[in-house]
Amino acid sequence: MAPAFGTSGLRGLVSDLTDELVRDYVRAFLTTVTVTAVYVGRDLRESSPRISQAVISAVREAGLIAVDCRAVPTPALACASLQNQAAAIMVTGSHIPADRNGLKFYTPLGEITKRDEATINAALGAVFVADDGRVEAAEVLGSFAKRYVDAFGANALKGLRVGVYQHSSVARDLLVDVIAQLGAIAVPLGRSENFVPVDTEAVDPDTRQLLAQWCQDHELDAIVSTDGDADRPMVADATGQVIAGDVLGVLTALDLGAEAVVTPINANSMVEKVGFAEVRFTRIGSPYVIAGMDEYRGRQVVGFEPNGGFLLGFDAYGGATKALPTRDCMLPILAPLCMAARRGVKIAELVAELPQIFTAADRLKDIPTPQSKAFT
Template structure:
């Protein structure tokens, strides 16, 4: 792989500092290679391009478009977009797509998420490696010679169409999850990310009172990181929910494909509990359906799926893997403990807004507060994800496996160890040099004991400098 691409091409996307690592030359080369990989070069088709609110996103998106057009592909530019809006456009228009975003990464980063037509994912094993290999020679070509083709009728037909897709996105979501019943007061923290673009369009169609936090688009993230996995970023939302008497609080990440939920008391509702709730709603509508959950979801999730008559399928972490498994099994829904939620009727893609609509629909149709509504879906004590930087991840995993050799072990994704009253998973991050630990127990004391035992193994003589 070209040296300029080696550090920014990840398992599921492209991500790095911008304009340092991801500049217009890299974006242009990747755009041309993407067009060839998806078969839209030479005048054979078009691609959707969207972008988030980061400072470098306009020029990176423009360079992607230039790369696509340089090899004869056409561009449908949807402008500012959340990632799920881009997926929706790819699905509705049946076109491949590129989203310019670094999701929840710091302000100085940017990236690319790519998909084939109908929002089918492109990851390292499903086209991204080939795109990177094809882009390498284009980066080494002299200025003016970096396009995949230099002439031809295909290039003559390469055009850009500007399209405001937000109304179609809103209509699509609300057709999938109508919200009716009692009027809700809903606090939304967009973190100055792309939910600030999509939330107003969705909420103006709902009978809700919106209490907005940080809906202004600002890629410098002046209030807090747009990363709801970090509990410190939820403090403002929790306070607002309590002070304003809100029924629910919603927090989106930077590109708004993930959503976290806070109940009326200001307590965080785990994504596993949201997975169980949305699974139950789907199984009520489609009895016997298959629902996916990843290896770090609560044990309550497969229990509830089975209790509601569904078929639970356990998967590794990662959107391209989950989407492929959804296609294979015909699953109606899939959830990840990281706050990604996937929907068959939404082109198998993930959408934080669709998950939020399911929560609001369930709440509006009930007289109970959210904390009571979610009680049946929250059965165990969980540690949350604990990250450790280690020198040799494989050595640590093997040391843990030896220590717990008399327990139930599996290696579907990292190492999962199970007992009757607890389980834990340790896995290497796909995007950072970290080991991620998740522990769950029947009660807080059991979880804490196991958590501390495993952390001692993770960090004993293995900590990276």
């Protein structure tokens, strides 16, 4: 199965993501942007450092500055590239197994669109001969953490005990740091040196049982986590019950005072019943959500997906939190927790106040792409 674009980025087997193929896709992407620098990040998969070096090599071949951000969350990388009017490439397979990996591309305006994907595919085979670019290093985690501490305040979670399921998330230390800076006691849990493909949209029964046990053993008010590249959140209440990503999305949108919400057609229809001025449903995939948000440019628009990834389309919290129109894990983790803390209630009580429309999600593994496409 050759690497191909899916709902968010290029993905394929590690064995198929050769250095030459990676460089080819990077060269093709660079024909679509006019920039002087490209920020490059990666997740914690074993294959990611090698693929990241292939990306950096291709950027230098194009005569551009490659800014090596090392292991960082995808939204932190995107945020840094937006702030610096640079392109960005994240080496990650998100939540899929460790024998797979991929690339996510960002222009200075944010995540690429489906139209951009078609342009990249058409440009495969592009050749650059400049090779006079430089490799620089960048530290992006500090400013990304500050983004949320400034938004919610140093005591926003004071008095809470919050578990952080670290596994192999690229945000595992960042989450502990931010939770602590917001005043809570952060309890690190389940750190793994091997890659763990956590799917926040279809949390397996063993993990759910583990979350419940941790809540009991450590007397936690909540447990938080992310997928591998930290663009999807996972939040469990004080009993270990996982809160669905689209429910987190609704709570976050309410906390932000959003006017318009854009979300895929498979999201919980409860979003239509909580008082947003406009709700628009799209096809499944963050590029479609971004395209839908563009139609509400200039308004307080947000987007979210059932996997929990949240897209912010305006400057929020008095301008402290700038727009970030790509999937983010931090905002839908922190906004509901801080909302509950302000009101002096448990996060499960916030969920119970919403219209009770229930959904369920799971996944089928290793389905050949031609067969799965027959259902789209």
